[in-house]
Amino acid sequence: MTSFDTIGSIAIFSEEFKGMKKKAEEVLKIRNIETVAVKTKVHSGVFRTRKINILAGKRKKETTHKESGAEVKLNVETCYFSPRLSNERLRISELIKKDENVLVMFSGVGIYPIVFSKNSKAKEIVGVEINPKAHKYALENLGLNKVKNVKLYKGNVNDILPKLRKKFDRIVMPLPKDADEFLDLAVKKIKKNGIIHLYDFEKEEDIPDKILEKIKGLKVVKIVKCGSFGPGKFRVCVDLKVDKV
Numbered sequence: 523m524t525s526f527d528t529i530g531s532i533a534i535f536s537e538e539f540k541g542m543k544k545k546a547e548e549v550l551k552i553r554n555i556e557t558v559a560v561k562t563k564v565h566s567g568v569f570r571t572r573k574i575n576i577l578a579g580k581r582k583k584e585t586t587h588k589e590s591g592a593e594v595k596l597n598v599e600t601c602y603f604s605p606r607l608s609n610e611r612l613r614i615s616e617l618i619k620k621d622e623n624v625l626v627m628f629s630g631v632g633i634y635p636i637v638f639s640k641n642s643k644a645k646e647i648v649g650v651e652i653n654p655k656a657h658k659y660a661l662e663n664l665g666l667n668k669v670k671n672v673k674l675y676k677g678n679v680n681d682i683l684p685k686l687r688k689k690f691d692r693i694v695m696p697l698p699k700d701a702d703e704f705l706d707l708a709v710k711k712i713k714k715n716g717i718i719h720l721y722d723f724e725k726e727e728d729i730p731d732k733i734l735e736k737i738k739g740l741k742v743v744k745i746v747k748c749g750s751f752g753p754g755k756f757r758v759c760v761d762l763k764v765d766k767v
């Protein structure tokens with residue numbers, strides 16, 4: 523049987539398989555599940571979205587997901603969201619020191635900024651997101667969570683960040699595959715001795731060599747495997763220290 527992710531009250535099978543309609547009816551009996559769907563493509567495009575087909579239960583694509591004291595409303599088809607990263611979000615929350623200024627470069631529906639706000643003593647958390655639908659949910663989610671120290675911008679980080687007259691103690695870059703394209707920009711916006719968390723997908727045998735090629739001589743503090751991504755492939759977070767700017 524294929525695995526499924528649960529986002530709020532929607533269970534999503536990771537791939538189509540024989541007998542999935544019958545299995546969907548069984549999954550529907552699990553507590554709090556109202557809709558069972560299957561994803562028909564992998565996350566793709568600039569917005570990293572994917573199509574889903576509803577198999578059983580309520581015909582809805584909007585739900586509210588809870589983790590680590592935060593709750594976010596989203597449409598699972600028009601916005602990226604992964605419940606598998608909750609431990610990773612908490613790991614970073616625990617690294618954030620009192621009064622840090624934190625930037626989340628690709629903030630989606632706001633889950634990273636909101637989890638950080640609820641689980642750290644950060645002074646301010648700034649998020650930038652290019653998908654207008656995800657950004658709209660993120661603004662609504664700020665209100666839902668009553669967080670006061672998060673500021674969100676809609677647009678391309680390449681346009682928004684050069685206009686912000688500030689630098690950050692910590693920058694989080696949750697855009698695996700392409701985050702390294704934005705590394706020069708992150709280095710421009712980080713304070714001396716600040717930390718950059720860069721995400722990537724790598725094969726086991728390419729860790730750390732392929733990562734070291736991408737990080738342009740910055741100092742690696744830690745490489746964390748934070749989930750598998752297909753056979754022998756991992757989502758990794760590289761924690762980088764920038765000691766000169």
Ligand SMILES: C[S@@+](CC[C@H](N)C(=O)[O-])C[C@H]1O[C@@H](n2cnc3c(N)ncnc32)[C@H](O)[C@@H]1O
Nearest residue numbers: 568569602603628629630651652653678679696
């Ligand atoms: C993998 S998703 C992560 C979203 C969110 N951090 C989360 O984990 O739920 C990457 C996000 O980056 C956004 N994005 C891609 N390119 C961008 C850019 N140049 N500027 C701002 N946001 C961008 C996408 O729309 C998408 O929502």
